[in-house]
Amino acid sequence: MNTDDLQLKRATSSALLSLLNLTALPVIGFIGLLYVYSKTKPNTIDRYYAVVGIKTSLLAGIALLLVTLLVILLGGFESPLTWVYVTSYFVIVHASFILFATWTLTRSWTGEKLKRQILSK
Amino acid sequence: MPTPITNIEAIEPKLLPGDLAIWLFIFMELLVFGIFFIIYAVVRIQNIELFNHYQLTLNRELGAANTLLLITSSYFVVRAVHAIKADNIKNCIYWLYGALAGGAGFLILKSWEYVDKFSAGINLSTNTFYMFYLSLTMFHFLHVILGMVILFAIAIKAKRGAYSAQNHLGVETGASYWHMVDLVWIILFPLVYIIR
Amino acid sequence: MRETFTKGMARNIYYGGGIFFLLVLIGLSVDTVRSLPKTDNSQNLTETVAAGKRVWEVNNCIGCHSLLGEGAYFAPELGNVYTRFGESTENIKAFIKYRPVDGIPGRRSMPQFNLTEEELEAIAQFLKYTDGIKTARNWPPNIQG
Amino acid sequence: MKYESQGIAKMYFIAAIALFVGQILFGVTMGLQYVMGDFLFPEIPFNAARMVHTNLLIVWLLFGFMGSAYFLVPEEAERELYAPWLAKLMFWIFLVAGGLTILGYLLVPYARLAELTMNDLLPTMGREFLEQPTITKIGIVIVALAFVFNIGMTVLTGRKTVINLVLLTGLVGLAVFFLFSFYNPDNLVLDKYFWWFVVHLWVEGVWELIMASLLAYVLIKVTGVDREVIEKWLYIIIAMALISGLVGMGHHFFWIGAPAYWQWLGSVFSALEPIPFFMMTLFAFSVVNKRRRDHPNKAAVLWALGTAVMAFLGAGVWGFLHTLAPINYYTHGTQITAAHGHMAFYGAYVMVVLTMISYSMPLMRGKKAANVTAQKLEIRSFWMMTLSMVAITLLLTAAGTMQVYLQRYSAEPLPFMIVQDKLAIFYWLREVAGLIFLSGLFLYIYSFFAKGKEVEFIAEQAE
Structure with a gap:
């Protein structure tokens, strides 16, 4: 495999791992991401996607776990409103992260960076 | 195994044998079985005595014999893949028939076991253990049938000369599926029949 | 490739x-x-119960209520209404019978279906039979449905 | 538009949109009845409004599917429709039968309608979504058979593409599984069990095949991505839909008196049901990324992407939310189900039909894409409808969570009606979102008549 293929492969694995970290394999996916990151060099497409993946995972961790936990602690375990808030919040934020990671994955398949005009001008 | 240099496979990088689509499918299958095994383990811990008690009613000798049958047939399938890679269509077909015979033996032994259980009035709703025992093994049983259908289809296609050393993707694909069926049983057998 | x-x-x-x-x-x-x-309580599936199921259907009860959790969620669950109404078919009949024709101002109200005595008995028996179905984990979770 | 008979789709689509408006009007009425219980009582009681709401949905989606098939199949098969006159005839039969049935729901008490249509001969009425009089059901079967025959003959005597064949399988399945609606035993458990053979195997089975093939067709057209690639995706998606969805039906058998093993089978397989929807999202994103041209019909591209995303959210995420038996024990038959139902139907089936309409309507009106102003308005209506549907779903989820807690989970469960009163605020907000949805729909219709600058054609660019 030449370097470009290898880079592309690492880029897609990063995107895939960040998606898995959000869904089936939390934490394990993140460890995988760190491993892929350690293999990459600066200013390459695989480094770019590894960083995107790590940032997404960290942000998701804060937004989903920390915020949810705080809401439960502040709102109280026995209050129905806490659960109303937590359920709606968690589902919509989690789904948004998954959708973002999915978009990232399909972008990484093309070997380009994230930004792209979806609808023509 | 001597690999002829002319073989395209030797030049192209290859991650998985067989068609990628079947691997998606195999992954899905393993996911389903995996989830069921985890659920089984959890429910077992919750009902440890019930499970231990009824586990003893299962026929372990038959189970062991079936394990041997499947492992042997898996080996035959490996031989079939090697045969086709060496362009030996005739041997490939023989090995596939051998694998089919192993599968058929499995089905016969398993049916015997089922008849024995059913005649004792056991069904899916008898108790939690039998529910798991029957649904897991029957689900696997159906997979063996499906795997045999696939192997048989490959054997017929091979007979018609559809495969060769250059073009053996179909054989590898079928073989991958059969190994999956075998693997699931190798996990299922100790899990349901033995571990206490 | x-x-x-x-x-x-x-x-x-x-x-x-x-x-x-x-x-x-x-x-x-x-x-x-x-x-x-x-589990299906078919031993209690009498002619009256079958007739009650027809009454249930032709008045489109499922359009507001849920039965064993299926239906609309506008009005209470009726899979356990027999238990909730003190295991009395008479209570069920009385409830259906005395619904105000013009509803209750500002509130949800069940329509007045003008059922005959026979139909009332049938639907009550049907709901009693439904309550007798052995659902898993004895669903609904509690008497409120 | 390459074939003349494709134009038949237009009348189907117009009827579909008209009925869609009716559906939403009744939806808004019901939303108000949730908080003002005496609204229109006893003239249009809630049950009648709901029947109209759900039945119109089914009928207009069927119109949409049929219209889509009439547009798509001739082009894919590369021949005119087998019998265009039959398609036109069936349109009027279906429209009149559907219209009469809806009027029947509204003008006479339901019990009287049952009497008038001689329900006693073959009782099939009064079950959720299958409220149609038996005679209407027979009419639906006739229309469906004529339709499948027409489409089937076109496909079989023309070019057989994967999209055509998958669509045909879906449509045949739709017709076949509807036959279960004629089976109505006295035994309630049996009745419920086989009732799902219509409802579940439609919306979580064969309709997914229809949806995936329509989406694949539009994506081929607007992105110019290689057919071979799209067909592989299509096969894998629908394979996953059937693999997870068929036994996944078990999630409906948890609490109706069916054997206990359904708790396990239903939970495991239905937990996999988001996979096909997720793959649809992945598929849509991926082909839009790989697109070889920028299609002038931006609105259609947006609808296609929106379908993939919203179907995943509504059917996948909101389905998964309450599909596991231990959770469903508490949430079954609450507003959580209503939340899931709204977004799943909108995201998967409403949006895929609107995608087809968005793509094909300009073609049938002799243009490649609608004019700039019209597209702008259509895109605005997309966001209005989609975002208000997200709001409706979130508000119903919130209401459902509260309901589960107060009525099912807390140590001292409260009666249903008391809990409903406590949810009023969510229902009011839902009503507001519903009204925004309705305005979005009106804007959508207006966009067809808007005049403006025609889209400039950029020559199709190669990669």
């Missing part, structure tokens, strides 16, 4: 997987139908 993901294989998985799981579903359905008598 060597084809590693063929359309033919994807198609075979679709047909094979579809037929396989359809057969599994049929097999499970046969088993379910055969083992239903243990």
Whole structure:
């Protein structure tokens, strides 16, 4: 495999791992991401996607776990409103992260960076 | 195994044998079985005595014999893949028939076991253990049938000369599926029949 | 390049997987139908209950209520209404019978269906029979449905 | 538009949109009845409004599917429709039968309608979504058979593409599984069990095949991505839909008196049901990324992407939310189900029909894409409808969570009606979102008549 293929492969694995970290394999996916990151060099497409993946995972961790936990602690375990808030919040934020990671994955398949005009001008 | 240099496979990088689509499918299958095994383990811990008690009613000798049958047939399938890679269509077909015979033996032994259980009035709703025992093994049983259908289809296609050393993707694909069926049983057998 | 993901294989998985799981579903359905008598309370399925089911249907009760959790969620669950109404078919009948024709100002109200005595008895018996169905974990979770 | 008979789709689509408006009007009425219980009582009681709401949905989606098939199949099969006159005839039969049935729901009490249509001969009425009089059901079967025959003959005597064949399988399945609606035993458990053979095997089975093939067709057209690639995706997606969906039906058998093993089978397989929807999202994103041209019909591209995303959210995420038996024990038959139902139907089936309409309507009106102003308005209506549907779903989820807690989970469960009063605020907000949805729909219709600058054609660019 030449370097470009290898880079592309690492880029897609990063995107895939960040998606898995959000869904089936939390934490394990993140460890995988760190491993892929350690293999990459600066200013390459695989480094770019590894960083995107790590940032997404960290942000998701804060937004989903920390915020949810705080809401439960502040709102109280026995209050129905806490659960109303937590359920709606968690589902919509989690789904948004998954959708973002999915978009990232399909972008990484093309070997380009994230930004792209979806609808023509 | 001597690999002829002319073989395209030797030049192209290859991650998985067989068609990628079947691997998606195999992954899905393993996911389903995996989830069921985890659920089984959890429910077992919750009902440890019930499970231990009824586990003893299962026929372990038959189970062991079936394990041997499947492992042997898996080996035959490996031989079939090697045969086709060496362009030996005739041997490939023989090995596939051998694998089919192993599968058929499995089905016969398993049916015997089922008849024995059913005649004792056991069904899916008898108790939690039998529910798991029957649904897991029957689900696997159906997979063996499906795997045999696939192997048989490959054997017929091979007979018609559809495969060769250059073009053996179909054989590898079928073989991958059969190994999956075998693997699931190798996990299922100790899990349901033995571990206490 | 060597084809590693063929359309033919994807198609075979679709047909094979579809037929396989359809057969599994049929097999499970046969088993379910055969083992239903243990839970479906069919020993109490009298002529009156059957007539009650018709009354239930032709008045479109499912359009507001849920029955064993299925239906609309506008009005209370009726799978356990017999228990909730103190195990009395008379209470059920009285409730249906005395619904105000013009509703209750500002509130949800059940329409007045002008059922005959016979129909009232039938629907009450139907709800009693439904309450007797042995659902898993004795669903609904509590008396409020 | 390459074939003349494709134009038949237009009348189907117009009827579909008209009925869609009716559906939403009744939806808004019901939303108000949730908080003002005496609204229109006793003239249009809630049950009648709901029947109209759900039945119109089914009928207009069927119109949409049929219209889509009439547009798509001739082009894919590369021949005119087998019998265009039959398609036109069936349109009027279906429209009149559907219209009469809806009027029947509204003008006479339901019990009287049952009497008038001689329900006693073959009782099939009064079950959720299958409220149609038996005679209407027979009419639906006739229309469906004529339709499948027409489409089937076109496909079989023309070019057989994967999209055509998958669509045909879906449509045949739709017709076949509807036959279960004629089976109505006295035994309630049996009745419920086989009732799902219509409802579940439609919306979580064969309709997914229809949806995936329509989406694949539009994506081929607007992105110019290689057919071979799209067909592989299509096969894998529908394979996953059937593999997870068929036994996944078990999630409906948890609490109706069916054997206990359904708790396990239903939970495991239905937990996999988001996979096909997720793959649809992945598929849509991926082909839009790989697109070889920028299609002038931006609105259609947006609808296609929106379908993939919203179907995943509504059917996948909101389905998964309450599909596992231990959770469903508490959430079954609450507003959580209503939340899931709304977004799943909108995201998967409403949006895929609107995608087809968005793509094909300009073609049938002799243009490649609607004019700039019209597209702008259509895109605005997309966001209005989609975002208000997200709001409706979130508000119903919130209401459902509260309901589960107060009525099912807390140590001292409260009666249903008391809990409903406590949810009023969510229902009011839902009503507001519903009204925004309705305005979005009106804007959508207006966009067809808007005049403006025609889209400039950029020559199709190669990669």
